[in-house]
Amino acid sequence: MKKLISFTLNGHEVSAEVESHRMLLELLRETFDLKGTKPGCGQGECGACTVLVDGVNVDSCLYPAFEIEGKSVTTVEGLIGEGNKLHPVQKSFVERGGIQCGFCSPGMIMSATALLKDNPSPGDEEIKRGISGNLCRCTGYVQIVESIRNAAERMRENAG
């Protein structure tokens, strides 16, 4: 069965025909060609596919595309500002070594963005909790936590 759904994708109104078994991850990558969102385990365990739905981080591999009707989806591409300016979280990951092979990075960045929206000054334990659904094989997490701490500082300075 197919259904026409409409939603907001990275700030733009879009619509697509989706089949009932289709997940948001496939819709983003295949229909909208947004390849920043990564397919990892496909089972809700690695967080590589994390995107924001109405500001909340979700595993898009388990999120039925049907259910995004009327909602707002943000992918890692949608964080980039005018003139291709990186979002503070993206910038801090690049500068503080939070990215190595990069496979986990889009998902990590989306979880970090959701965390900092709710908690602009997280402690290290809160940061670790915020990314507990995202696995990284490369960094040992130290640089990722440092990147998020740095992004929080940057965002507080920008807001001040």
Ligand code: FES
């Ligand atoms: S691919 Fe979605 S959680 Fe691993």
Ligand code: FES
């Ligand atoms: S940077 Fe390689 S998996 Fe995290």
